[in-house]
Amino acid sequence: MAVISDMELLTAWRGGDKLAGSELFGRHFDSLYRFFASKVGDEADELVQRCFVAAIEGFERYRGEASVRTWLYAIARNILRQWAWERGRAKRREQELGDCSLADLGVGPSTAIDMVREHKQLAAALRRIPIDSQIVLEMFYWEKLTAGEIAVVLECLEGTVRSRITRARQQLRGELDQLVRTHEELESSMDGLETWAKQMAQVWGRQTGDAHD
C-alpha cells in the first residue's frame, strides 16, 4: 500500500476527513510539541493545538511550495510570536520581537522540568538568545531542516540562513560560556573534597582504600 503524502492528508482533512487529520496529527505532533516545549513549557499543548487549527484554517494560503512539515513550523513560529507579543505587551517591551529572547519575557519551561545538568545549561542558554536564533538552531540541529526550509519558517531569504545560523551559534556560545563559568566556581569547591575524604578517614580511623565495607 502506498504511503499517503502529508499534502494528501491535509487536503483530506480540510475536506472533513477526520481520520486523515488524525494521521497527520500523529506524524507531526511530536516535533511541534518539542518546538513549543523547549520554549514555553506547560502551555505547549495549547499552542500545538492552535497550530493545527491554524493549519486547517490557513489551508488556502498554503500552495505546497514547502513541505507540510516546514509549513507547520512556519505556522508554529508565528503562533509563538503572537503569543510572545501578547506576553511582551503585558511587559511593555518596545524592542523588535525578533531580538527579544524568552528569558527577557520572563518565560521558560516550568521549573518542574528537570534535566541533566548539561542539558539544563544548554536549555537555559537557548532561552537567553533571541527567539529567532533559538528557532534557527533548533531547526538546523534538531529537526535537520535544509536552508531552504528554514527560510520558509523564518520568512527570510534562503541566502541569509547560513549567516543566521552562524550568528546564532555565536550568541549561544556566549551565553553558555557565562553559565558554565558560574558553574565552574561550583565545581572547584567540589575538588576540595579529595582532601576531605582523607581527613574523614582519619576521623573514623580507617584507611581510605577500604572505605567501603
Place this chain on the structure above:
Amino acid sequence: MRSLDTWERVGPPEPDPDGLTRSIARKRVHGRLFGGDERTIIADRFVIGHKLGAGGMSSVWRANDLSLGRAVAIKFMLPVAADATAKGEQRLLREAQALARVAHPNVVSVYDFGSHEGRVWVAMEYVPGQTLRALAGDPGSSVRARLEPWIAVGRGLAAVHDVGLVHRDVKPENVLIGDDGRVRLIDFGIVRLASSESPESDMVNTPSDASGDAEGIGTGAGTASETLCEPPGDTASTVSNPFHQMLTVRNASLGTPAYMAPEQLQGRRGTALSDQFALCLCMVEALCEARPFAEGTAFARLESMAQGKLGRLPKALPRRARRALRRGLALKPEHRWATVTELLDELERAFERRRRRIVVVGVVGVAAAAWAVGLGARDLEPSAPAHSCASERDAMTGFDDARREAIRSSFAATGLGFAAASAKLVDAELGAWDQAWHEQRRGACEATRVLGVQSEALLDRRVVCLDRVRAEFGELTRVFAEADAAVVTHAAELLAALPPITGCAAAALVGAPSSSPAELEALAELARGRALLIAGDQAGALASADRAASMVGADQRASLPSLQVRALRAELDVQAERLDAGFRGLREVADAAARAGFTDFEATVRANLATRVAGGWSQPELERWWLVDAELAVERVAVADDPRQVQLAHTRGLLAQARGDYDESERLLTEVLAAADARGLWLIARDIRMDLANSLRKREAFDDARPIYTQLIVEDTERFGPEHPRIAHYEYNLGVLEVDAGRFAHAEVHLLRAIELFERAWGQSLGALRARLTLVHIDLSAGRFERASAALDALLPRFEALLGPRHRETAHAYNASGMLSFYAGDYEASIVAYQRALAGFIAAHGPDHDDVGLVWANLGESFAALGQGERAMQAFNRGLAILERRLGRDHADLGPALKGRGLAQLDSGLFGLAIDDLERAHALLEAAADEPVELAETRFALARALGQGERATALARVAALEFAQLGLDDRSRAVHRAFELP
C-alpha cells in the same frame, strides 16, 4: 566548546526525558481536535490532571480517581531501561507493594500501583498543603509544639521500617502538612527494601548492579553512562570521593547531603538507623531554628558531627529529651537507638506530665470498657501513665482484619453478581471513616495535651462522643459482616448512614449533656436498628428499638437513647407508608430533643424529616416550613463541613421541583452538586445528579437529561458491580423520559430492563409495578388496548396488596383502568374505576390536586357518554374548578376537560356557555398540538355550537379533513353530513 559539540552529536536537550508529558499532551490535543477522549486514564481508574512537580527520576501528577471520586497524586517513574528488563520493573513493583502495606496516618497512603506503558506508577493520597519547610515556625511556640509534628513523622517512619523499608530522605521538604493539620511523610523517591538483594553491592551505583538502577523507586534507570563510580578496589579519585560522586549523579538520587548520616556520607547505603539520624537532625533543627552541624562543606559538617556539636538547644528542652536526641545523632549507627519507636517513646516520656485524674461521668469506672477503645483500659487506672497522643492502631474495634474478612466473605456468599464490587467499595469507605475517626481522636487529644487549647473536661466529652460513634460504627460493620442480599443491595444507603464524625467536634458538644455508660449500650443497639431499617428489615429494626427501650428504663424519658427509640419507631412508620403518624412522631422527637439540649441530634432528626417529606407529602407549605426549621437547627450546631447542609440544600432543590419550578430546581441542584463534589460526598452527589436529570426530564430537556442517567448507570456499574438494583431506578427514569419524548420503542427497552432488575432484587416491589404501569400507558397510547387491559388486570390487585386501595399510585393504576374501559366502550366499568382513583387521590393529596381534577374530568366524559348530562356537568365543573385553581386558566391540560364540558353544555342546549368553553378549548388544544383527536372533536363541536356562518363551515371542513387523516372515516363522514359539505 564542549557542551555545544556534545549537543550536536548527541541530540537536543529533551525537555521531557521520558515522554510522559508529551504523550499526555498528545492525547489531550488530539481529543480536542478530533473529539473523543482527551483524558489519559491509568488502570481504567485514574484520570490524569496536571503535573504537580518533577524530580530527576520521576514526575508527580494530580489525578482523579474515577472509582472513588477523589483526587490522588500519581508518581511516575522513568521508564525502566531497556537492559533492565522485567527484573528491574518487578523490583520497583515490589517496592510499591511494600509501600502500600504501610497504612499509617502519618505516612502518605499508597492506594494503588502498577505499570503503564513501561513506567511504574504509584497512586497516593493527594495532600493539599505545605511542606514543613515552607511552614514558617512560630517563634513563640513551645518546645513541645515544635517537636510534636516530628514525633508524628517519626511514628510514620517507624511504620515504614516495620514493613522492611528504609526512607533515606527524611527532611522537612518531605513532610507535608495537609489542610487537616496532619503531617505526612512523603517522597519515597529513594526508599529501599532493607534486605539487600545483591549482597556484594554494598556500594551504591556499582556497574555490577547495572541490571537496572541501584536505587529502586524514583531513582530511575541508570544507564552505564550515568553511573560515575568505579567498581570497588579502583584507586580512581571518585572512589575515595563518594560525596562528590553522589552529587554528580542526577540530583535527588541518594538523599540530600544536608541530612545525611555520616555513614551515608561515607558512601554506605542508608539504613533505618540513618533515617533515625536524619529525623533527629530535623528535630534539632526545628528546636533550634538552625541546622546543627554547621553549614558549608561536608567536611566541616562531619567534623562537627564527630565532635557532637549540636548547637544551642533551647533551655526548655527536658534533659531526658536532649539525651535522647543526642543518642539518635550518634556517629556510629550501632550507638543509636535500636529503633525509631524507642527514640520516640523516650522523647514522649520526657514530656510526660504528672498524671491528672480524669473525672467524667461514666468514663472512669466502666469496668467492661467495651467501647472505651481509644483510651485503652490502662488509662482508666490512676497508676497508669498518661496516654500519649500518638496514634494507637490497636484501637481497631469494628474494623479489624477479622471483621473486614467477614464482610468480604458474607458479601460473596450472597452470590449476587454485584457483591464483589460492592464489598470492595464498602471496605474502602469504612476504611476512610476509620482513618478519619483516628484523626479526630488524636486531634482531640492533641488539642488538650499538646496545644493546650482545649480543657480536659471537653476532651473527655469528645472522647466519650467519639467512643459512642465508634460503637455505632462497630454495629454497622457487624451488620455488614452478617450481610444478606438485602444488606448488599442497600450497601450505598448503609454507608450513607455512617455517623458523621463532625458530631464529636468541640463545637458540636458545647452545652450538650453527656451520656452514661448504660446509655452507650442502648445507643449502639439503636444504631444497629437503624441499619436494619435501611436494609429493609422492619421486624429486626423494631426488635432493636424494643431492646434499646428496655435498656434505658422508664424514668429516662428525656435521655438521648429514649429519644432515639421514639425516632426509630417513627421512621418505621414512615417506611411502612404510615406517613402522617411517622412524620408527626419525628416532629415530636425533634421538639423534645430541642428542649433537652441535644442540638446535634435535633438537627439530624429535622434534616431527615425535611428530606423525607419534601415533595412526597403534598403539603407544600408544611414541607417548606419544616425545611427552614431544619436549616436553622443545623446552623445552630455550627459545625464546619456538615454534610447535613448539603442534604438540606439538596432537599431545597427537590422542593422547587415538586412545585414545578424546574429552573430554580436545576439551579439549586447544580449548586449543591458542586458542594457535594468538593467535599467528596459522592454518595449524595449521585442522588443529586439523578434528581437533576429528573428535573430536566420534567421540563422536557430530554437530550440534557438522558446522558446524565446513562452516565450514572455506567458509574454505578463500575462502583457497585454489574446489575446492581440501583440501576433499575435509572433505567426506569430513562424509560419515563423516552415515553415523554415519544420514543416508545426505546422506552420499552429501558422499562423492561428496570422491571427485570427490580423484580430480581425485590420481587413485586413498587418499582417493578410502576414500571409495568408505564408500559401499560405506552400500550394505551399505541392503541394496544387488549394488551394494556390484560396487564392492568394483573397489576391492580398487586398495587392494592402492596400499597392499599387508597394510595396515590394505586389511584394512578385505577385511572389507567378507567381510561381503558372508556376506550373499550364499557363506560360503567370506567366510572367505577375512576371513582376508585378519585378516592385514592383525595386520600393521598387532598381534594384539591391536579390529579383529582383530571379524574373528575374523566368521570365527566364517561357520564356524558352514558347520556347522564347533569352528572357530567357536575363532574366537569368540579374538575375544571380544581384545575383552573391549580394550573391557571390557560394551562394546556385544561383543553380536553373544557371540550368535555362544552360538549355537555351543547347537548343540554346551553349554546352560549358551550361556545365559551369550546373556544377556550380550541385555543388551548391548537397551541398544544399534541392531541389531534381532541382538537378535531373540538372543532366539530364548536362548529355545531356556532350553528351556521362562515366560521362554522370552515371549522367543520378542517375537522372533517383531520378525522379523515387520522383514519376516523366514520366521524369524517358524520361531519360531512352534519354540515352538508361536498
